[in-house]
Amino acid sequence: MAAFIASLLTLGATRTALVIGSLVAATSGAVGVFVVLRGQSFSGHALGDIGTTGAAAAYLGGISPLYGFIGVGVLGGLGIETLGERARERDVATGIVLSLMLGIGALLLYFMTQRPNPGSGPVAILFGSIFTVDPGVTGPVALFSVLVLLLLAVLYRPLVFTTVNPQVARAAGVPTTAVSLLFMLAIAVAVEESALVAGALLSTALLIGPASAAVRWTRHVGEAVALSVLLGLLAVVLGVALAYQSYAWPPLDRGWPVSFFIVMIVLLEYLLSRIGRRTRQEPATRQVP
Amino acid sequence: MHLLHVLFPSGLFTADFMVNAWIAGSAVAVLSASVGFFVVLRGASFAAHAIPRASFAGAAGAVLAGGDTLVGLAVFSGLSALGIASLSSRRHESQTTALVLTAALGLGALFLSLGNAYAPEVYALLFGQIVGISRPDVVGILLLLALALLATAILYRPLLYASVAPDVAEAKGVPRRRMDILFLLLVALAATAAVPVVGALLSFSLMVGPAAAGSYFGRGPAQSLGIGVVIGLLSVWLSLVFAYDTGMPVGFFVAAVTAVFYGLGRLWSRLSEGENAARVSP
């Protein structure tokens, strides 16, 4: 076992995947608990998709996709936050923003393929893979992770209050609108950095899956955050290890996709939490419109 | 006829593939806006986005197994609808939708890498191929349209009741849970028809945008549904003209045009809300 782990870490691509994957999983896991408690899964997922449009624009403009992801993600998050106040209106507004951004993304991808040398850009943006990440982004990703976790730490208490009981929080003088807006910013950055390194698919899985399981297994928000981070890390490490193993599996000689493993582990965690929950009491969750 | 030629490039209405595109596009517009009426009413945009998106994995699986992509789409959209329905309780619907979607896409990633990852027919399904539709495809889509419209007509009243006043509807004997499942299956049916035409990524644009605009413009349910269908048709027709003119992807125009209609709807509603507030509070 130790030899296996050692061999995992000596491979450059795998090491980068593990380091970056862990950063992303920890950030998404922490933010995800509030996303789940506040019923913002759709926004969280949509932001990952929206970011790909920004990445395509950045690619066409010749700048780093990181800024495309983060820039468009933050804009999209603010758009969703301001367009939808009530639950149903917010749902539709999220759908429209997502649809428009995906449409623009389709246009940009079309422009890319019109270029003489499209290369692997479009495919990489659509199905970003944790194994092909440029090790150079480790620094910026770590920086953004720290920023998101700091923001979450600052917001923690008012955010819990606003999430559990928005009316009372507002009456008690919590600036709920500002808290929601800042939290949307945290979601956007967390989702975009994971969409950049792991693809939009994994960003949604890591944001919602571990948190959904953790919320069912714990009674306090703090415990849920800790467990969610652990479950996210577990999924990434196990997923990368399995993907590494799968190079030896039939029918491929190039390995099974790591995103498949991570998603399935996350799903398993969630399904286990649903079975395990029967004997436990549900924490005080409440959806916020 | 001469005027038409001045206004529109030749072949827009006559080329064989364009005739197919007009028929299939119109059928999908009508179907998506009808089902979309309930999507908007129930605030179920996420499911409307996730089901066609998840069905893409089915198409990849069908290519891998050497089957028909339409069957793959139908199986996966149906399975993801049932998955969302069976895992969801009312409060957790959006998180289970996200998880079902990622699970399906994870399988899709596996199918793509096990098979030929760059199968063109699979990528065509991502963004749709409205101008690549064959005559048999058109027949298939029209059959799905007829089936889905029939189902919508039969479900119309109880689904409306359960969507606008779930507690009372349940007390009146409309089974809430069964309505949830039937609604998601209806979305799956619409997705199966729409994905080959407008693509897995953007078929929900046609479900959400026109119906949302329709519900802003219309008063009662029937009027809103009707206006939604008209807006859906206009969106598809305008997009076809633009796409034919510019050669750019039709999905982009569909997303842009439906977003414009939605924006107009919100503006309209904002203006009439002001009027109404003046009426209600003396």
Added chain:
Amino acid sequence: MRNLQPVAGQAQPVLELAGVRVSLGGRPVLQGIDLSLRPGELVGVIGPNGAGKTTLLKIILGLLRPDQGKVRIGGHDAQASRSLVGYVPQSYTPDPDLPLTARDLVALGLDGARWGFSLGGRNRRAKVDEALNWVGASSYADQPVGRLSGGELQRLLVAHALISEPRVVLLDEPLANLDLRSQDEVVALVGRVAHERGVTVLLVTHDMNPILGVMDRILYLARGQAALGTVDEVVRQDVLGQLYGHHIDVVRVHGRILVVGGPDVEALTCTTCDA
């Protein structure tokens, strides 16, 4: 269970509960409930949170089966007689942009549970118009429901409940979140439902004071048990004390009744408390 007023009069009871017992998750919520209500009777259902008020409504609606006992409406089993019961739910707050007019909502009460489109017809429209007219909602019949005031919406829900011509109407906290004037209007309307149309009304409320003038009998629920009778018979120190299982004071001030007691009883006098 104390049925303090023996059922008098010739009229057959419309709603009968006999020996009803319900447990949810192994915990008894209602036990030993017997009651018998006549046509045109308005009964206020009062009790603290968790006393079983909502469960009682669900049983009468046929959404929940009692573990023991019988529920009969108009002489039929509750499960088989849904059309005989009208229902006004607690806190119905449609979105302002919901594409549904007042008329549409009332029409759904008539035939919303049936498959297919409604074929309209003059008869259907006349029935909807009549129901809207009877509750005084004609002036806003074509307004979207999401833009109506709380009082307007309650009238509409009463029309919606009445249009299928039920023999029993259940109202769950219809006075919550209404200003005083709207409360009075809704109470007067509900009184007419019972006394003009002869429909038996069960009205659930936290505060009995607004309905003292129209209420025929009171059904007081606490700890899963019930006391039924006139206000003077039930809202007394000894009766409520026995129901709650500890000392209770009943205070009458300026025509209002306040029930004061142990820690969980304070909510009774709170008119603005949420459920």
